[in-house]
Amino acid sequence: MPKFVELWIYLSATPLFGLTATLVVYVLAQAAYARLGQAAWANPVLWSVVTLATLLTFSGVDYPTYFSGAQFIHFLLGPTVVALGWPLWERRHELRHRWCALLLAALAGGFVASASALLMGWAVGLPHDVVLSLAPKSVTAPVAMGIAERIGGIPALAAVFAVVTGMVGALSGKALFALLHIDTSAAGWMARGFAMGTAAHGIGAARALQVNADAGAYAGLALGLQVVLAALLIPLLLRWM
Amino acid sequence: MQGLQGLAWLLAMQSLGEILSRALALPVPGPVLGMLLLLLALRWPVVREPVAICAGFLLSHLSLLFVPVGVGVMTHLGLLGQYGLRMLVVIVLSTWLGLAVTALTLRYFSRGRDA
Secondary structure, eight states, X not given: OHHHHHHHHHHHHSHHHHHHHHHHHHHHHHHHHHHTTTOGGGOHHHHHHHHHHHHHHHHTOOHHHHHHHHHHHHHTHHHHHHHTHHHHHHTHHHHHHHHHHHHHHXXXXXXXXXXXXXXXXXXXXXXXXXXXXXXXXXXXXXXXXXXXXXXXXXXXXXXXXXXXXXXXXXXXXXXHHHHTTOOSSHHHXXXXXXXXXXXXXXXXXXXXXXXXXXXXXXXXXXXHHHHHHHHHHHHHHHHHO | OHHHXXXXXXXXXXXXXXXXXXXXXXSSOHHHHHHHHHHHHTTSHHHHHHHHHHHXXXXXXXXXXXXXXXXXXXXXXXXXXXXXXXXXXXXXXXXXXXXXXXXXXXXXXXXXXXX
């Protein structure tokens, strides 16, 4: 038994643990999600986060130790943001064709998501730096962190807000669109996907992609656009508010 | 091999983006500039073919990449205990508003063109 304890102490302190735990838990969560017919509530990001946080709490491994391994996965967010250029390129003809409507929707949606979060955050009395960390919440986590840093928010908190936002979008998007009478025609899927990518970034886009290929493509397009718009406009918005 | 070449292109664009962002003190994060640079470079098949494979792979596993940051929730438990419910309400409502406004705006402006 002491041998086992020693081994556990050694293993849990190496980067191998965080990396392995993240991948194994995610693969299992993804399998469960597939088996449950990709129900929104079975979202693999949500359940992976809950499972890993519980696992770490009970095993006494602290977050920095876990992250020393998980950072190898986290690192890929950077090149993945660059890779968002690909769906933009693939859809460049539609983009050229409808750029006016798409750009307006991206600007309006991004602005409302960000400004409403700021106003409501102030209204309910959240601390100033927490409110600022809410501003980039509809942008993909690594960019949200960068923006938060620039405007005086807390980068780590901004990342968590972004992840929660993505999960809210992935969980409730379908019901919300049904409520708004957005149908499932080609134009409807475009609106649904584009909204998911705009207001719920990568996690929303991943969900959109699983539900409908067209919605997924437009979500990727929206995600890429939002990254550029938010990085440019959120600092301006804050100066103006 | 193509996938690796693609990753090399993505990382090269990201690095170039980081250098530009820092050197010119631009308000845009490095990876975002990298994405714009990639968009320009995709007109060349040398870049396009490997990047297509690698980008497809990375983007199809996009949600996995958010897990490590998401687990970071546990480091903010104090803040969450104090303001958690209020934060959640703000996030849920503003996300719904964002989703609704985007979808309705796009629906409104693209009506009549999609027949």
